[in-house]
Amino acid sequence: MRVGMLTSGGDCQSLNATMRGVAKALYENVEDITIYGFLEGYKGMIYGEYRKMASSDFSGILTEGGTILGSSRQPFKQMRDPDENGLDKVAAMKHTYYQLRLDCLVVLGGNGSQKTANLLREEGLNVIALPKTIDNDLWGTDMTFGFQSAVNIATNAIDCIHTTAASHGRVFIVEVMGHKVGWLTLHAGIAGGADIILIPEIPYNIDYVIDAINKRKKAGKRFTILAVAEGAISEEDAKLSKKAFKEKRKDWQYPSVSYEIAHRIQEQTGDEIRITVPGHMQRGGEPCPYDRVLSTRLGAEAAMMIIDGDFGNMACVKNNEIVRVPLKDVAGKLKMIQPDSSIVKEAKLIGICFGDAPMK
Numbered sequence: 001m002r003v004g005m006l007t008s009g010g011d012c013q014s015l016n017a018t019m020r021g022v023a024k025a026l027y028e029n030v031e032d033i034t035i036y037g038f039l040e041g042y043k044g045m046i047y048g049e050y051r052k053m054a055s056s057d058f059s060g061i062l063t064e065g066g067t068i069l070g071s072s073r074q075p076f077k078q079m080r081d082p083d084e085n086g087l088d089k090v091a092a093m094k095h096t097y098y099q100l101r102l103d104c105l106v107v108l109g110g111n112g113s114q115k116t117a118n119l120l121r122e123e124g125l126n127v128i129a130l131p132k133t134i135d136n137d138l139w140g141t142d143m144t145f146g147f148q149s150a151v152n153i154a155t156n157a158i159d160c161i162h163t164t165a166a167s168h169g170r171v172f173i174v175e176v177m178g179h180k181v182g183w184l185t186l187h188a189g190i191a192g193g194a195d196i197i198l199i200p201e202i203p204y205n206i207d208y209v210i211d212a213i214n215k216r217k218k219a220g221k222r223f224t225i226l227a228v229a230e231g232a233i234s235e236e237d238a239k240l241s242k243k244a245f246k247e248k249r250k251d252w253q254y255p256s257v258s259y260e261i262a263h264r265i266q267e268q269t270g271d272e273i274r275i276t277v278p279g280h281m282q283r284g285g286e287p288c289p290y291d292r293v294l295s296t297r298l299g300a301e302a303a304m305m306i307i308d309g310d311f312g313n314m315a316c317v318k319n320n321e322i323v324r325v326p327l328k329d330v331a332g333k334l335k336m337i338q339p340d341s342s343i344v345k346e347a348k349l350i351g352i353c354f355g356d357a358p359m360k
């Protein structure tokens with residue numbers, strides 16, 4: 001049996017642990033198995049850059065962050081466009097697959113990568129997908145691997161800010177990764193005891209944010225901590241069309257959304273504000289135990305799918321069971337936070353402000 005494997009898109013802490021899960025279960029249960037690792041994601045498949053892996057390659061990597069295969073972003077939107085030398089990328093990937101006489105391709109990736117995986121499935125390749133991303137925004141799975149490790153890091157950043165914020169009586173903004181969805185900000189915000197959480201799914205009104213800061217001051221609290229997602233958006237901006245929003249952002253004077261929010265708070269309150277952006281630290285370091293377990297389980301199930309010849313699915317977690325979800329149902333769908341979901345309600349019940357009208 002010949003299996004190709006690749007890690008695509010932004011990396012995360014648990015990619016190696018997941019590949020190890022797939023490989024170990026295959027070596028354990030299939031007599032004759034060869035694994036090819038494509039280098040730097042789909043790029044390796046397009047340009048025929050790969051390594052024939054040995055079982056030893058998958059040893060000692062359970063706790064190692066990053067990816068032993070390397071990764072790259074190959075935008076789905078451009079997959080059908082020829083490269084700068086006129087190469088048809090989809091045809092090139094199919095060529096590599098058939099040249100290596102692969103029985104299947106295992107794709108570890110987030111949203112964009114799964115769209116390309118689905119495209120390759122439609123093109124007739126046997127594809128198996130695994131849900132990677134610190135954003136936890138893949139539809140079909142309760143949890144993506146990488147998410148909990150990133151929550152730990154973002155929470156730790158907020159924890160560290162707490163003591164300095166309390167000492168100086170300042171307003172602090174911690175900007176958490178997540179352009180389109182706020183799972184990471186929501187979880188790290190709750191875990192880190194943030195007072196205000198701003199996420200893309202709930203557009204904020206700056207007046208409510210300022211009310212929340214003032215309410216804390218009145219209650220004798222010397223500081224306020226905001227956990228703000230990279231993609232947090234104001235009510236005014238959320239009303240704009242995509243085109244108008246892009247146009248507005250052309251003249252934007254801020255390096256990121258937190259700086260705009262800080263400016264607006266400072267203007268109205270005169271408070272001293274500091275911004276912390278943990279950035280790519282959130283994708284770094286070793287996977288947490290939760291992710292190691294999840295990755296091992298998902299990887300083992302992917303191996304079972306290969307052995308069963310059950311292709312075109314993603315291994316997902318649902319109610320703590322690992323299940324197979326058709327890739328065609330997953331690809332292109334974002335799992336977003338519902339503003340009326342219970343986790344948001346519970347956070348509001350303990351007084352966390354989301355920048356929208358307070359609950360009655």
Ligand code: F6P
Nearest residue numbers: 010110133134135177178179230
């Ligand atoms: O998709 C994962 C993610 O870390 C997002 O949370 C973040 O917005 C983005 O990738 C950053 O991308 P890049 O590593 O390309 O700067």
